[in-house]
Amino acid sequence: MDPLLVDLYELTMGESYLAEGLDERPATFQLFCRTLPQGFGYLIAAGVDDALDYLASLRFEDDDVAYLESTGLFGDAFLARLASLQFRCDVRAMPEGTVFFPDEPVLEVTGPLLEAQLVETALVNLVHFQSLIASRASRCVDAAGGRRLVEFGLRRTHGLETGLSVARASYLAGFDGTSDVLASRRFGIPPAGTMAHSYIEAFEDEAAAFEAYTRSYPVGTTLLIDTYDTVEGARRAARVATELAARGGRLGGVRLDSGDLDELSRRVRAELDEAGLRDVTIFASGNLDEHSIAELVAAGAPIDAFGVGTRLAVSDGATYFDLVYKLVDFDGRPVLKLSSDKATLPGAKQVWRRVAGGLFAGDVVALAGDEPPAGAEPLLEPAMAGGARLGGESLQSARERAAAQRGMLPPAQRALEPTPYPVEIARSVEELRRSALAAI
Amino acid sequence: MDPLLVDLYELTMGESYLAEGLDERPATFQLFCRTLPQGFGYLIAAGVDDALDYLASLRFEDDDVAYLESTGLFGDAFLARLASLQFRCDVRAMPEGTVFFPDEPVLEVTGPLLEAQLVETALVNLVHFQSLIASRASRCVDAAGGRRLVEFGLRRTHGLETGLSVARASYLAGFDGTSDVLASRRFGIPPAGTMAHSYIEAFEDEAAAFEAYTRSYPVGTTLLIDTYDTVEGARRAARVATELAARGGRLGGVRLDSGDLDELSRRVRAELDEAGLRDVTIFASGNLDEHSIAELVAAGAPIDAFGVGTRLAVSDGATYFDLVYKLVDFDGRPVLKLSSDKATLPGAKQVWRRVAGGLFAGDVVALAGDEPPAGAEPLLEPAMAGGARLGGESLQSARERAAAQRGMLPPAQRALEPTPYPVEIARSVEELRRSALAAI
Numbered sequence: 001m002d003p004l005l006v007d008l009y010e011l012t013m014g015e016s017y018l019a020e021g022l023d024e025r026p027a028t029f030q031l032f033c034r035t036l037p038q039g040f041g042y043l044i045a046a047g048v049d050d051a052l053d054y055l056a057s058l059r060f061e062d063d064d065v066a067y068l069e070s071t072g073l074f075g076d077a078f079l080a081r082l083a084s085l086q087f088r089c090d091v092r093a094m095p096e097g098t099v100f101f102p103d104e105p106v107l108e109v110t111g112p113l114l115e116a117q118l119v120e121t122a123l124v125n126l127v128h129f130q131s132l133i134a135s136r137a138s139r140c141v142d143a144a145g146g147r148r149l150v151e152f153g154l155r156r157t158h159g160l161e162t163g164l165s166v167a168r169a170s171y172l173a174g175f176d177g178t179s180d181v182l183a184s185r186r187f188g189i190p191p192a193g194t195m196a197h198s199y200i201e202a203f204e205d206e207a208a209a210f211e212a213y214t215r216s217y218p219v220g221t222t223l224l225i226d227t228y229d230t231v232e233g234a235r236r237a238a239r240v241a242t243e244l245a246a247r248g249g250r251l252g253g254v255r256l257d258s259g260d261l262d263e264l265s266r267r268v269r270a271e272l273d274e275a276g277l278r279d280v281t282i283f284a285s286g287n288l289d290e291h292s293i294a295e296l297v298a299a300g301a302p303i304d305a306f307g308v309g310t311r312l313a314v315s316d317g318a319t320y321f322d323l324v325y326k327l328v329d330f331d332g333r334p335v336l337k338l339s340s341d342k343a344t345l346p347g348a349k350q351v352w353r354r355v356a357g358g359l360f361a362g363d364v365v366a367l368a369g370d371e372p373p374a375g376a377e378p379l380l381e382p383a384m385a386g387g388a389r390l391g392g393e394s395l396q397s398a399r400e401r402a403a404a405q406r407g408m409l410p411p412a413q414r415a416l417e418p419t420p421y422p423v424e425i426a427r428s429v430e431e432l433r434r435s436a437l438a439a440i
Numbered sequence: 441m442d443p444l445l446v447d448l449y450e451l452t453m454g455e456s457y458l459a460e461g462l463d464e465r466p467a468t469f470q471l472f473c474r475t476l477p478q479g480f481g482y483l484i485a486a487g488v489d490d491a492l493d494y495l496a497s498l499r500f501e502d503d504d505v506a507y508l509e510s511t512g513l514f515g516d517a518f519l520a521r522l523a524s525l526q527f528r529c530d531v532r533a534m535p536e537g538t539v540f541f542p543d544e545p546v547l548e549v550t551g552p553l554l555e556a557q558l559v560e561t562a563l564v565n566l567v568h569f570q571s572l573i574a575s576r577a578s579r580c581v582d583a584a585g586g587r588r589l590v591e592f593g594l595r596r597t598h599g600l601e602t603g604l605s606v607a608r609a610s611y612l613a614g615f616d617g618t619s620d621v622l623a624s625r626r627f628g629i630p631p632a633g634t635m636a637h638s639y640i641e642a643f644e645d646e647a648a649a650f651e652a653y654t655r656s657y658p659v660g661t662t663l664l665i666d667t668y669d670t671v672e673g674a675r676r677a678a679r680v681a682t683e684l685a686a687r688g689g690r691l692g693g694v695r696l697d698s699g700d701l702d703e704l705s706r707r708v709r710a711e712l713d714e715a716g717l718r719d720v721t722i723f724a725s726g727n728l729d730e731h732s733i734a735e736l737v738a739a740g741a742p743i744d745a746f747g748v749g750t751r752l753a754v755s756d757g758a759t760y761f762d763l764v765y766k767l768v769d770f771d772g773r774p775v776l777k778l779s780s781d782k783a784t785l786p787g788a789k790q791v792w793r794r795v796a797g798g799l800f801a802g803d804v805v806a807l808a809g810d811e812p813p814a815g816a817e818p819l820l821e822p823a824m825a826g827g828a829r830l831g832g833e834s835l836q837s838a839r840e841r842a843a844a845q846r847g848m849l850p851p852a853q854r855a856l857e858p859t860p861y862p863v864e865i866a867r868s869v870e871e872l873r874r875s876a877l878a879a880i
Contacts, residue, residue: 004622005600007592008633011621016656022642029638067625117638124595125603152447155564156760159602160445163565181451182444185507193448198469198557198767201775202462205880216456227777228880314759320596320750327638335641337667440645440668 001054003064007121011068014114015078023081023114028329028348030105031123037132037318041418042409044138044402045094045106046169047130048383049392051123056389058087058119087115091384094351095393097172097401098379099409101423103365104351106131108380111387113330120325128323129162130169136290136315137170138406140308142414143294148305150192151178152285153313166313172399174406179307187395194255194283200227210240218249222283225254225268234268238275253281253304261286262301269302287311294416334436345429346436352376359410366426441494443504447561451508454554455518463521463554468769468788470545471563477572477758481858482849484578484842485534485546486609487570488823489832491563496829498527498559527555531824534791535833537612537841538819539849541863543805544791546571548820551827553770560765568763569602570609576730576755577610578846580748582854583734588745590632591618592725593753606753612839614846619747627835634695634723640667650680658689662723665694665708674708678715693721693744701726702741709742727751734856774876785869786876792816799850806866
């Protein structure tokens with residue numbers, strides 16, 4: 001990651017910290033949110049692995065420093081400091097796939113002020129976006145009730161490389177595949193895809209297109225049937241499937257990408273069944289999200305798999321949440337801000353979670369040094385020591401954690417229209433807040 | 441750009457085209473939208489330059505082909521074809537900064553089917569996102585009525601590299617600067633920034649923080665005054681500014697980042713004026729978009745500059761529009777699809793624009809070979825010939841085009857609550873559609 005992917009103020013503050021002799025003093029920053037994305041009942045931590053990679057590899061190369069010098073904004077002492085800078089902080093973080101809630105630090109950085117401050121923008125960016133997508137995707141997984149989900153968003157993500165993060169985060173949350181070939185390569189996510197309308201149009205007629213595609217892919221492929229008339233397309237696909245079977249091939253499925261998916265899927269299912277093609281599946285796509293998937297499933301539409309693109313890829317309707325990175329302790333002194341609606345809680349922390357009857361039963365945000373509440377498990381784990389990563393895990397392992405934690409979410413938070421989960425701020429944190437307030 | 445940033449179906453269709461002997465046949469694809477983003481009256485073309493760069497440099501390296509081979513999905517003939525693939529199509533496009541509307545191709549590709557199809561996802565992605573951000577930013581520029589606008593979105597963009605596109609597209613549309621240091625470096629956008637609340641909190645008190653920052657930046661800097669109490673912060677900033685002036689320095693401005701920006705800006709202005717600091721500007725930020733900026737300006741809030749972050753960076757409330765890339769002609773035959781609500785218009789095209797009284801007076805979408813309508817100018821220009829880029833221009837030049845075109849937009853489309861602009865589909869296009877329909 002380019003070290004210049006910072007907000008300018010991180011550099012100017014850094015220069016001032018150096019000038020004031022504060023740059024090496026110990027600071028603790030926390031990454032947390034104050035509210036959930038619109039309509040969400042929980043969040044799933046993701047992007048933490050990328051964030052830790054960024055921190056471990058942070059270096060300013062000669063040409064970066066030369067560019068900063070050329071701006072005329074910085075003095076020699078600060079430029080020299082940047083040229084030799086390494087990230088030497090300790091980091092604790094929730095492992096990817098962990099369910100978290102507002103006021104709970106998902107990641108905490110402790111170390112020299114200059115380094116801990118410099119990484120603000122990148123940490124917020126990387127954890128915010130992947131957590132948003134993982135959480136949105138997790139809601140889709142619940143809505144789909146066990147049906148297969150494929151991520152189709154690459155054309156609509158905000159930036160082409162961002163498609164990788166969308167594919168990764170949605171797979172982490174339980175999706176089954178992605179159309180993004182590079183994401184398949186990089187993360188081992190099963191690749192998936194059908195065909196475009198243009199493929200159908202490149203042939204004289206729809207049947208000729210179906211025949212051509214199954215010549216190249218005789219076993220298990222999916223035909224797009226809505227280019228001209230969906231039900232007629234289903235009949236044509238059925239004829240091609242029957243001929244294919246006579247030659248030893250097998251059509252995998254058909255795809256609907258427009259119209260009333262509930263009604264059309266029933267009519268298409270009837271056509272396929274009538275042709276004896278009960279094993280040919282129906283794949284639906286077209287501006288789907290967790291709400292429209294839940295409606296189709298509740299209506300009993302005979303759809304076997306969903307392709308989810310735009311509305312997941314841009315997280316339409318819940319495009320961001322207020323994840324922030326805030327100073328909570330500096331040079332042994334608890335700190336906080338009081339800005340309207342943006343007040344912070346001072347002190348290094350731990351988040352404790354109780355489980356009852358196999359379900360999450362309430363969390364406590366406590367100071368890092370507090371006694372563990374009885375029967376509760378800590379969520380923040382050591383992730384870096386002195387700037388070196390500790391451990392690490394596979395995407396598959398994080399995916400399993402997300403599935404397990406989703407299974408332990410109370411139905412009230414897991415619902416598409418959820419109610420708040422109980423997060424208690426420990427008395428020790430409240431007391432520290434009062435004493436820090438008194439000191440301002 | 442990695443050539444594997446494609447949807448899987450582009451590769452599987454390509455293999456089938458090769459197998460069917462269709463891969464070299466001439467195809468024309470168009471990039472266009474059917475509707476504007478929610479609430480928008482126009483769009484500004486952006487991302488075209490990145491899209492052309494992508495096309496010109498498209499190559500599959502040995503390791504890309506080896507990966508595709510390892511998936512077991514593709515045969516040797518297709519892999520060999522990819523290994524030697526170059527993009528050889530002709531491209532016509534609207535220059536960046538051009539205002540465009542639904543049904544108007546913003547970019548058109550003509551060439552061998554395999555190559556023209558393969559680039560679908562990347563073209564849609566690159567032009568969609570930058571055009572969305574440029575259009576959103578252009579609305580902010582109008583709302584700000586000449587006040588300075590700085591892009592602050594890097595922590596909230598969907599992916600860290602995406603911050604570059606947001607900074608570029610918003611500068612193209614008329615923003616004055618960005619906080620993203622790498623974007624400043626890469627595109628020559630003026631860098632801008634103030635300080636974080638954590639900076640204030642790292643000092644014993646707010647005045648000490650202001651004094652320290654102005655020691656490092658004695659001329660023209662901006663102080664963040666809302667960490668504890670905004671009006672009290674303004675008084676402290678005024679005292680520091682007065683002492684600074686006595687030493688030959690000069691405070692540039694103060695920044696408000698929370699609370700009622702209208703009320704607070706008036707109280708802060710009064711404090712500054714009372715201290716004789718009429719030249720110290722007020723910079724406002726905090727979840728702003730074109731609507732809240734327009735309200736503050738209409739209310740007469742004494743704000744000199746706005747920092748716009750999250751809501752621009754994710755384009756909250758208008759997160760996408762339906763930009764698509766569709767086949768309109770293949771092998772000399774006009775083609776179209778009929779899918780519900782997604783019908784297309786066949787044939788290679790040109791977009792013509794009339795100007796009356798210095799304002800855009802209506803566009804015509806015609807076939808490429810049609811006679812020019814009287815007094816109209818064409819919007820699509822040759823951009824690539826046989827895969828080689830023609831010309832190119834600076835970001836500054838595109839920025840000037842955007843400003844000039846915004847100035848020629850009728851007030852009804854330029855408004856924050858706009859009405860539709862007249863786009864006429866030429867009779868020739870309608871006739872081609874009817875004859876293509878008859879041939880299906």
